[in-house]
Amino acid sequence: MKESKDDEAIILPSLMSYRDIAIHDFVPPPAGAIEDRAARRRRRRIVTGAAFAAALIGASTILLVRAVPPNDRQELISPSSSPALTTSPAGPTSGPELIPTAVMLSTLDLWDSGAAVIDGEKGGWQLESLKPHCVNVPGAHPGSAPPRSGSRERTLKKAGAQVWQVVHRSDEARERLAMEQAREFLRWCPGVTIDGVNQPLQIIAEGFAGQESFIVRLAARNWVFVRDGELSTQILFQNGETLQEMRNVGRKAARRFCHAFTPNC
Amino acid sequence: MGTATGAPPRAREPGFADCYYASYGRLAAQLNAYLGDAAAAEDVVQEAFLRAWQRWNRISGYEDPVAWIRRVAWNLATSHWRRVVREARLARHHREATSIEMSVPENVTLIAALRKLRPNHRRVIVLHYLTDLPVAEIAAELNVPRGTVLSWLHRGRADLAAHLRNAKEGENA
Numbered sequence: 388m389k390e391s392k393d394d395e396a397i398i399l400p401s402l403m404s405y406r407d408i409a410i411h412d413f414v415p416p417p418a419g420a421i422e423d424r425a426a427r428r429r430r431r432r433i434v435t436g437a438a439f440a441a442a443l444i445g446a447s448t449i450l451l452v453r454a455v456p457p458n459d460r461q462e463l464i465s466p467s468s469s470p471a472l473t474t475s476p477a478g479p480t481s482g483p484e485l486i487p488t489a490v491m492l493s494t495l496d497l498w499d500s501g502a503a504v505i506d507g508e509k510g511g512w513q514l515e516s517l518k519p520h521c522v523n524v525p526g527a528h529p530g531s532a533p534p535r536s537g538s539r540e541r542t543l544k545k546a547g548a549q550v551w552q553v554v555h556r557s558d559e560a561r562e563r564l565a566m567e568q569a570r571e572f573l574r575w576c577p578g579v580t581i582d583g584v585n586q587p588l589q590i591i592a593e594g595f596a597g598q599e600s601f602i603v604r605l606a607a608r609n610w611v612f613v614r615d616g617e618l619s620t621q622i623l624f625q626n627g628e629t630l631q632e633m634r635n636v637g638r639k640a641a642r643r644f645c646h647a648f649t650p651n652c
Numbered sequence: 653m654g655t656a657t658g659a660p661p662r663a664r665e666p667g668f669a670d671c672y673y674a675s676y677g678r679l680a681a682q683l684n685a686y687l688g689d690a691a692a693a694e695d696v697v698q699e700a701f702l703r704a705w706q707r708w709n710r711i712s713g714y715e716d717p718v719a720w721i722r723r724v725a726w727n728l729a730t731s732h733w734r735r736v737v738r739e740a741r742l743a744r745h746h747r748e749a750t751s752i753e754m755s756v757p758e759n760v761t762l763i764a765a766l767r768k769l770r771p772n773h774r775r776v777i778v779l780h781y782l783t784d785l786p787v788a789e790i791a792a793e794l795n796v797p798r799g800t801v802l803s804w805l806h807r808g809r810a811d812l813a814a815h816l817r818n819a820k821e822g823e824n825a
Contacts, residue, residue: 391809393813394813397813397817401761402762403781404756404758404762405681405759405762405763406782408756408759409684412681412690413676413677413681414677416698418668418669421698421702421705425703425705428702429706546690549694581669581673
């Protein structure tokens, strides 16, 4: 029994200290990112279920048609029994093929080693996703960004740290407008409520990369916006990166834009 | 700005974000103590919240929705751990190569010591000391007799104390 007490005296301070401090090592990604992933997964299940049901109906139709004498077959094959109509892929295409992967940040742009890239995750973390949490909004929302020809998104992940990036491509006028609308969003939404606490949303740096750039801060989260020509990017940091580190990554993103599309960059 | 969907904002599940922001760090820290891998811990916690969101209408009515999320996260973590152990190469990698990244050095020492415990011992230590679950609840959750939990706790405490003592002696040497 005494041994047990001695052991507890050794382990308790470490465990209690860990319990109080370690929670701050884990910053949650925006709730919108989780909600969007869940909604996407639900949609995928519905589409897969519909495809399976349609395939089943198609297979039964074929078996039924085969079982019917040839002269009566035409009546059975009506347009409404075509399974293909219910299985077309859902959702708009975002044209990622217009954006070479070389344009995207690599893990080495952020860390030395031990990191991974996850491509294909979409939405939910961008500045715009804060919209439902905005407080003191003056009137109507300024509106969404213009449609783009192509968008590509990736998550860069290392133990205890994640960085999200989306790159958009259309024409220069539209990308300029999108940057202006991001600023407009900030004028419309000066702060948000998270976990019952009001937090200001503000620009903390500008003009450090590409043709235009700025960084938006919300508590521990920072969104870096960079535009160069017909490309723009939004990058979310939330791992305690310094302003200088985020500016540097913004410059690397701009350099990648330039190298990808300008031979003598 | 962001993605240009042009669609109206989707209705968010009331209460989900508050529950998520309030408990994410705590759950991730607990799972990290069990898995010894911060990225894997965050993965299972995010997956558990994702599943909770899909059933939020039901779960939000529970007396303690976080308990449901914690159980899902632990089930995922146990599957993850079994997979890692099954693949010997990864297990070696997990024990020896994966670096531990925590903001406080003492927490790195603790995680390294916890990694050396047997999974069952580590699990009850984390559930009892970091999740504050009483022995009876741990027994119910793991579906084992109360005496087994007490025995695992006893051995886990002894091994963890020995590993922490060794680490301290190593630092002082």
